[in-house]
Amino acid sequence: MIPNPAPATQTVEPILSVNNIEVIYDHVILVLKGVSLTVPRGGITAILGANGAGKTTTLKAISNLLHAERGEVTKGSIVFDGEEVQALSSNLLVRRGCIQVMEGRHCFGHLSVEDNLMTGAFTRKDGAAAIKADLDLVYDYFPRLKVRRTSQAGYTSGGEQQMTAIGRALMSRPKMILLDEPSMGLAPQLVEEIFEIVKKLNDEQGVSFLLAEQNTNVALRYAKYGYILESGRVVLDGEAAALRENDDVKEFYLGVGGEGRKSFRDVKHYKRRKRWLS
Ligand SMILES: Nc1ncnc2c1ncn2[C@@H]1O[C@H](COP(=O)(O)OP(=O)(O)OP(=O)(O)O)[C@@H](O)[C@H]1O
Numbered sequence: 001m002i003p004n005p006a007p008a009t010q011t012v013e014p015i016l017s018v019n020n021i022e023v024i025y026d027h028v029i030l031v032l033k034g035v036s037l038t039v040p041r042g043g044i045t046a047i048l049g050a051n052g053a054g055k056t057t058t059l060k061a062i063s064n065l066l067h068a069e070r071g072e073v074t075k076g077s078i079v080f081d082g083e084e085v086q087a088l089s090s091n092l093l094v095r096r097g098c099i100q101v102m103e104g105r106h107c108f109g110h111l112s113v114e115d116n117l118m119t120g121a122f123t124r125k126d127g128a129a130a131i132k133a134d135l136d137l138v139y140d141y142f143p144r145l146k147v148r149r150t151s152q153a154g155y156t157s158g159g160e161q162q163m164t165a166i167g168r169a170l171m172s173r174p175k176m177i178l179l180d181e182p183s184m185g186l187a188p189q190l191v192e193e194i195f196e197i198v199k200k201l202n203d204e205q206g207v208s209f210l211l212a213e214q215n216t217n218v219a220l221r222y223a224k225y226g227y228i229l230e231s232g233r234v235v236l237d238g239e240a241a242a243l244r245e246n247d248d249v250k251e252f253y254l255g256v257g258g259e260g261r262k263s264f265r266d267v268k269h270y271k272r273r274k275r276w277l278s
Pocket of ligand 1: 031049050054058070071
């Protein structure tokens with residue numbers, strides 16, 4: 001089974017700390033300008049921010065997936081489970097227990113749902129019985145996937161593909177999942193369904209999550225702590241409950257408050273005139 005450490009509320013020992021990292025693409029484009037964050041063991045932490053703020057870049061820096069895009073971490077350090085991991089390949093990082101679910105799911109469309117899930121176990125050496133037990137566990141959490149297990153993944157719905165991508169990550173027995181925009185393109189009810197499963201996995205299996213989301217509302221209801229990124233910098237961080245009540249967060253990211261500027265469109269309009277936290 002997937003490791004099951006103590007619940008989040010009982011420990012705050014970080015499973016992940018990102019310390020003042022800088023990321024540069026193509027040797028010249030400075031995208032992350034000193035980002036620091038921590039994820040407590042057994043916690044759910046959110047990275048929030050608008051399009052292009054640097055959320056995906058942060059996740060890819062952690063999971064060492066930047067090289068494929070001519071990006072590199074040029075400063076700072078990343079410590080996962082007590083070990084500096086910048087020099088580890090993403091493959092080795094998966095073996096250490098940290099895996100990323102990429103934005104857009106990236107299922108193998110021509111493979112069945114079950115074969116997709118099985119590809120998540122490719123780093124494992126603990127035998128077929130243990131892998132089968134975890135496959136059953138994934139089906140317990142995602143009953144829809146059991147029903148659809150022989151379907152070609154490319155013909156399943158967006159929500160089912162997101163579930164397949166998370167299930168595939170679970171098959172590597174992770175201690176931590178980096179989840180990039182799980183809500184993207186999904187109907188609100190499905191978004192809730194997926195976040196409920198994330199919460200259950202966190203509560204029952206002790207999997208820690210770092211999730212990048214533009215959907216601030218849903219992310220701050222499920223995460224315990226949040227970091228708000230703008231232009232490659234953390235501009236605000238705090239307990240999720242406090243962020244939900246923060247006037248600037250309400251105004252810019254939740255689309256409420258601020259002298260009658262109620263719609264997201266109005267907030268965006270207003271944002272052009274007022275510099276965020278200047
Ligand atoms: N391979 C790349 N080469 C050059 N610039 C890049 C590359 N990938 C991302 N960027 C730039 O880095 C910045 C941060 O992008 P990133 O994808 O991390 O943001 P994001 O917050 O995840 O946004 P989104 O929600 O749209 O995915 C953007 O300005 C983007 O144009």
